[in-house]
Amino acid sequence: MDLTRIDGLDVTTALVVVPETGTDTSKVPSDKHFASWMGLCPGTKITGSKVMSGKTRPTANRAAQALRLAPAALRTSQPALGAYYPRLCARMDNAKAVTAAAHKLARLIYNLLSKGQEYTDQGQAYYEERYRQRVLRNLQRKLQRLGMSLVPATPDSATD
DSSP states (O other), X not given: OXXXXXXXXXXXXXXXXXXXXXXXXTTSOOHHHHHHHHTXXXXXXXXXXXXXXXXXOOOOOHXXXXXXXXXXXXXXXXXXXXXXXXXXXXXXXXXXXXHHHHHHHHHHHHHHHHHOOOOOOOOHHHXXXXXXXXXXXXXXXXXXXXXXXXXXXXXXXXXX
């Protein structure tokens, strides 16, 4: 398995991540546990059903630090991760977007290490289409709750 096939990961990042995490993922039950172990998951400090904080816990994990540096290379790239990171930056501050992108990279790395499959990027157009479908599905669900329905515009009526 070649970790450098994941966009945003270069050889130096892979050389930091693999020795720190190892290649045997049998002790970690899931990719979510792996990202949490690396310190890339949001914490939940709740008291009296009120969320007090959601920031990640501090960690000295060098692999997590390396993965936090990787999203800077994604800002201008064309693959699916290149479309994911700027969308995060638009909706939250940069530090949170970097941690969220590093979390996604950690989950991809876990899946590569545990399943032994090669990473194939679907591309930015595939990601944008999936995002569009997800937004439409959410809009339909919200409108159904209000007793309305969503009618897509035909190409002829969209230009009028």
